[in-house]
Amino acid sequence: MLGNIAQSLDIGDLPIVPGNMRATMNFAKMRNAMREIRFKLPIVGRQQGGQWSPRTGTGWNLAYRLLVVNVLPFIALFVLAAISAALFYTPAVFLQRLVKYLEGDGKRQDMSWGWVWVVGLFVSNAITFLSEFSLSLHLGLLLVDLGSL
Secondary structure, X not given: OEOOEOOOOOHHHOXXXXXXXXXXXXXXXXXXXXXXXXXXXXXXXXXXXXXEOOOOOOOHHHHHHHHHHXXXXXXXXXXXXXXXXXXXXXXXXXXXXXXXXXXXXXXXXXXXXXXXXXXXXXXXXXXXXXXXXXXXXXXXXXXXXXXXX
């Protein structure tokens, strides 16, 4: 739509999404999970070979099924979040080491460590700056994927 002028919406105007993001595929995965996946814990001590299963309607079965179906996106989300956190704090570590070097070696007799900390600070800032956009984009896409079920 442009302004108040309505245009028709054809199938060609819709975005092409990959097969793993289509509703029919997600529906089929969850229908299969609802049929086959059950949350059961083995009971140790009381009965040998017994299993505990939560009451119906409490939500534990659904949470377990969602976790099993989406285990790979959850792992990817955790890995990308860990990489993002490491990249966020790396420049602070190099800056801390540089300040410690500057305070400890007042006469600058051995400048090689100073250069190591300065180059590390510059490279870590550059990598963090260049990768944060990409990481945040991938994290956003994973969150949308996880929220679509």
